[in-house]
Structure formats: structure tokens, C-alpha cells
Amino acid sequence: MIGKLRNATTRTLALRATGALAAGAVLAGTGAAAAHAAVPTPGKDVPTGVVSAADAAQHRAGDAKPNAAAPAAPSAPSAPKRAAHAPTAQDAVRLAESQVGQREQGAGATKFSKWYMSTDRAKETVKRDGGSIGSYKNASWCSMFVSWVGNKLQFSDQMGEDAWTVQHAKWFEDHGRWGHTPKPGAVVFFSWDGAKSVDNIEHVGMVVKDNHDGTIKTVEGNTGNAVKIKTRPVDSVVGFGYPKYAK
Numbered sequence: 467m468i469g470k471l472r473n474a475t476t477r478t479l480a481l482r483a484t485g486a487l488a489a490g491a492v493l494a495g496t497g498a499a500a501a502h503a504a505v506p507t508p509g510k511d512v513p514t515g516v517v518s519a520a521d522a523a524q525h526r527a528g529d530a531k532p533n534a535a536a537p538a539a540p541s542a543p544s545a546p547k548r549a550a551h552a553p554t555a556q557d558a559v560r561l562a563e564s565q566v567g568q569r570e571q572g573a574g575a576t577k578f579s580k581w582y583m584s585t586d587r588a589k590e591t592v593k594r595d596g597g598s599i600g601s602y603k604n605a606s607w608c609s610m611f612v613s614w615v616g617n618k619l620q621f622s623d624q625m626g627e628d629a630w631t632v633q634h635a636k637w638f639e640d641h642g643r644w645g646h647t648p649k650p651g652a653v654v655f656f657s658w659d660g661a662k663s664v665d666n667i668e669h670v671g672m673v674v675k676d677n678h679d680g681t682i683k684t685v686e687g688n689t690g691n692a693v694k695i696k697t698r699p700v701d702s703v704v705g706f707g708y709p710k711y712a713k
Contacts, residue, residue, distance in 0.1 A: 552621065552711060553621055553711060554713070555651025556650070558625075558651045559674055563674070563695070565611070566685065566692075566695060569692040569693075573604045574691070575604055576611075577614075579603055579605060580603070581610070582614070583602050583603060588602060588629070591629055607687055608689070609634045611688065612634070612670055612672060612687070613625065613626065613629070624710050625709045626638065631670045634707075635655045637707075638707030638708070639664065643707055645705065647706065648703070648706060652708050653672055653673075655669070655707070656669040656702050669688070671696070680699060681700065683696070
């Protein structure tokens, strides 16, 4: 889904035009967006490629790209969780896949957004981007889902914690863990029009495997308002973030 959460003087959330609530916050004028997305834009709601017509009809595919003229500088999570022993990529994928079927409740709330609202990181991203903690409740939550996986594995120092896909990707860039090769457990960032700029990222998930046919198998939150297994064309991938998993 594409759109913007406008954070003008009232800083109110925009309702989803198609039955779900959008994401994020944009500071008026030169501010930056926080958690993404709200009003769908024709041609940007649904990815092209390996999605069926039926899936496209119900798809709320990505977090929206914020309309930020001057993006905020990325900030790292405070006191990130770190496991005594790093998990493997398979551990991360299994945990993410265990959440398949989790769905939005009400106007778009999920266990993942509820968790994110309880974190110190949410306070940091609100301070960075504007808005309020409450704006995350019904916001697009694909990045919060990936952040939740990292937190549960006590691996946030490797997977990052953010509600805004663009800043989540920049976190991986800033930590020297960004690339363009699909690997199991990698965090994958999408732009549905094929744009390769990090600023155009609209959605995020995790790689389950490379299908070696121009597609990847993924597990994603906020897809059709749920956590789902998907097949995505690599043409829609902007890049991958690589947590330092145990071998």
C-alpha cells in the first residue's frame, strides 16, 4: 500500500481508503515520516509479477512510502536486545513462519504494533519523526513485524527495530550489512514499481529461500492484512539487510 500519514498541526492518522488504516507520520514541510502509509495511490498498492488477480484484490501489500522532503537521520535502537548465543537464519525464519495467519483486528491493530508501542524504540522514532505513540496502533506494520522477530530472538542489535521501512533499510546500510543477494533469513525491502532507491521502499519481509528462477519465497506481515508466505519477483527488491546469524 502506498500513501502518507500526514502529520500536520493536528497530526492525525489518515484512514485507509480500502478498509485498513495506514501508517506513519510526516512532519509538515520538511519533516520526516515515522511509521508509514495510509492512502493508496493507483498503480502502487499492489506489486506486479507473481501475484494472482484474487490475491491482488485483497492485497494491502506494503508499508507506504512516506512523502518526506528531508528524511530524518537514522537512529539506532537504544539498548538493543542481544542473545547470549546468536540464532541461526533458520531460527529466524521458523519464528516468522510461526506467525503466519496472524491478522489485523479492528481498524488494523496487531500484536506486533501493540508490542512496538510498548518499547523505548517507539518513543525514539516518535521523537525522530513526530506523531504520537498511539499512531502506531493501526499503522502499516510490516517493519514492526520484522522488528518483533528480532526482539523475540534477542537479536535486535542485528535486525534493527523500526516502524518505517525506509529508515529500517538505512539502518542496515549504516551498519555495513546491505546488499543485493537473497539469502535465507535476510530482511528484504521492496519497491513495487521496481525503483532501486532506498527512499522508494514500500514494504519489508524476510527471505525464506531463493527460488533461483527470478523469484524469492518470503514471509511478510501486513500482506492482505495478515502474516503470509509469498512468492515475489526479485525485480521488486530494492535490497537486503543481513543480520549476523550463527552458522
